[in-house]
Amino acid sequence: MKNILDKCRRREALTREEAYRLYDEAPLPLLARTADEVRRSVVPDPGVVTWQIDRNVNITNVCISGCRFCNFHCKPHQEERAYITTLGEYRTKIARTLELGGDQLLLQGGLHPKLDIGFYEQLFRDLKAICPTLKLHALGAPEVAHIARISGLSTCDTLRRLMAAGLDSLPGAGAEILDPEVRRALSPAKPSVEEWLRVMHEAHMLNLPTSATMMYGHIETPHQRVDHLLRIRDLQAQCPPGHHGFIAFIPWIFRSTGTELERQGVVTRFSPLEYVRLIAVSRLVLHNIDNIQASWLTVGKQTAQVALHSGANDMGSIMIEENVVSSAGAHNRFDAAGIQQAIREAGFTPRLRDQCYEMREWNGAV
Numbered sequence: 001m002k003n004i005l006d007k008c009r010r011r012e013a014l015t016r017e018e019a020y021r022l023y024d025e026a027p028l029p030l031l032a033r034t035a036d037e038v039r040r041s042v043v044p045d046p047g048v049v050t051w052q053i054d055r056n057v058n059i060t061n062v063c064i065s066g067c068r069f070c071n072f073h074c075k076p077h078q079e080e081r082a083y084i085t086t087l088g089e090y091r092t093k094i095a096r097t098l099e100l101g102g103d104q105l106l107l108q109g110g111l112h113p114k115l116d117i118g119f120y121e122q123l124f125r126d127l128k129a130i131c132p133t134l135k136l137h138a139l140g141a142p143e144v145a146h147i148a149r150i151s152g153l154s155t156c157d158t159l160r161r162l163m164a165a166g167l168d169s170l171p172g173a174g175a176e177i178l179d180p181e182v183r184r185a186l187s188p189a190k191p192s193v194e195e196w197l198r199v200m201h202e203a204h205m206l207n208l209p210t211s212a213t214m215m216y217g218h219i220e221t222p223h224q225r226v227d228h229l230l231r232i233r234d235l236q237a238q239c240p241p242g243h244h245g246f247i248a249f250i251p252w253i254f255r256s257t258g259t260e261l262e263r264q265g266v267v268t269r270f271s272p273l274e275y276v277r278l279i280a281v282s283r284l285v286l287h288n289i290d291n292i293q294a295s296w297l298t299v300g301k302q303t304a305q306v307a308l309h310s311g312a313n314d315m316g317s318i319m320i321e322e323n324v325v326s327s328a329g330a331h332n333r334f335d336a337a338g339i340q341q342a343i344r345e346a347g348f349t350p351r352l353r354d355q356c357y358e359m360r361e362w363n364g365a366v
Contacts, residue, residue: 001026005034008284011042013233019226023281028273035280035311042290043313049348050291050313050357051339054104054137055097055320059123060084063110065142065190068260069176069218073110084115087126093321094131100320101336101363104355107138108173111190117151117161124166136166137355140173141199145191155195156202163208169355170203172213172250177220178228185219186261197235200246204235209244209356212236212289214251216278218266225278229285236288247356248314249286251278252295272303276310283311291357296334296342305346314353315339336362 004018005026014022022031040046062082063073074081097105105127109115124136139147139162148158159167176186178193191199203210212232216225232249239245253270256262283292294312296304297319304315318334334342343350352362 005030005284008034008038008287009041011038011287013237013287014285016226016230019230019281019285020223022284023222023226023277028277028280031280031284032276032310035283036309038283039292039311039313045349047349048313048351049308049315049343049346050351050353050359051315051343052104052317052353052355053097053100053102053320053336054106054135054317054355055093055102056106056108057085057090057093057321059107059109060112060115061110062112064113065111065187067187067190068264069186069215069254069256071258071260076113084112090127091130094127094134097320098131098134101352102320103133103360104135104137104168106171106317107136108140108171109143111143111146113150115147117147117153117158120147121161121165124162128166135168135355137169137171138162138167140171141196141203142174142191144170144199145195155199156206159199159202159206159208163206167208169209169211169247170200172200172211172246175213175228176215177218177224178231179220179224182220182224193231197231201235201238204239204243204245207240207243209247211248211250212246213249214278215254216251217268217270217274218254218256218261226281226285229282233286233288236286244356246289248291248293249282249289250293250295250316251275251282252298255298270299272299272306275299275303276306279307279312280310296339301334301342305342308343308346308348314357315343315350 004022061074062076144158145155148155180193183193200210214228236246256268291314292312293314293316294304294307296315318336318339340350352360354360
């Protein structure tokens with residue numbers, strides 16, 4: 001274990017067996033202490049924890065993937081529930097986001113069978129016309145693959161056209177657990193693990209900033225979590241020098257309320273200690289990703305604060321609006337004052353950032 005932790009301190013790539021041992025056997029206090037040591041060696045200012053202001057807007061709630069962990073989506077034929085956000089609604093949401101000091105929309109929807117590349121190009125252009133400085137952190141690898149398929153395009157050409165229309169960065173959405181067996185059980189109609197990895201690789205080749213995520217705590221094993229981290233790490237290693245690649249990694253706990261998985265007997269069993277272990281292992285295994293985010297939305301303030309001393313260096317966004325995870329039982333909330341206070345309570349100085357972790361000036365918007 002000492003040899004493994006020494007490799008982590010040197011930011012060297014662990015073997016699969018070493019990563020398994022780290023997750024399975026490292027005492028949590030030692031693991032967290034080592035992850036914090038590595039964090040301090042990586043981030044520009046170890047006394048700073050970053051945060052962000054953005055709004056998560058759902059483009060549509062129509063989705064044909066049928067993910068068993070999601071109770072937000074509806075089928076195309078459920079016309080009484082189905083919606084597509086209108087341009088007028090976007091105008092209102094953008095205005096309020098700017099009032100609160102936000103600089104970005106996190107745009108996500110589902111695999112809508114009729115919304116092709118033309119729809120998204122027009123949407124992105126319209127949103128940039130409303131506010132040219134607004135950043136669009138939009139879609140996800142499964143949505144890109146779906147848009148490409150129904151538009152008769154390659155995923156690389158789809159990314160190029162979306163970027164030309166105004167896409168600024170690509171979220172890590174739709175990763176869940178990057179294991180084919182888990183994927184088939186959770187989301188049999190969603191683009192595959194291989195497609196997720198390919199789209200992200202193409203984004204890296206195009207120098208489109210991306211993030212990586214993990215939704216854990218459902219049907220996966222601990223070693224499948226580790227394998228997920230190793231796939232992320234190995235994909236990051238293929239990113240051309242000087243390109244953005246994965247800017248951050250964000251794991252969060254599965255929330256089960258009202259989902260198909262809950263009806264099958266798979267319910268949320270949240271352990272703060274297990275979350276802290278995952279954060280610490282993420283910091284040590286992902287030696288080539290600088291930023292690890294604490295998901296306060298799903299784990300709450302106190303656990304997120306502990307994560308800041310266990311490898312995480314970012315508290316994420318206040319999320320002016322969020323619908324998907326909240327609909328499954330995540331009810332934690334922060335405003336700008338609250339997230340900064342939480343960071344200070346943990347012993348750090350809060351700094352507002354943008355999606356690429358460039359610092360922004362906080363103007364005290366309310």
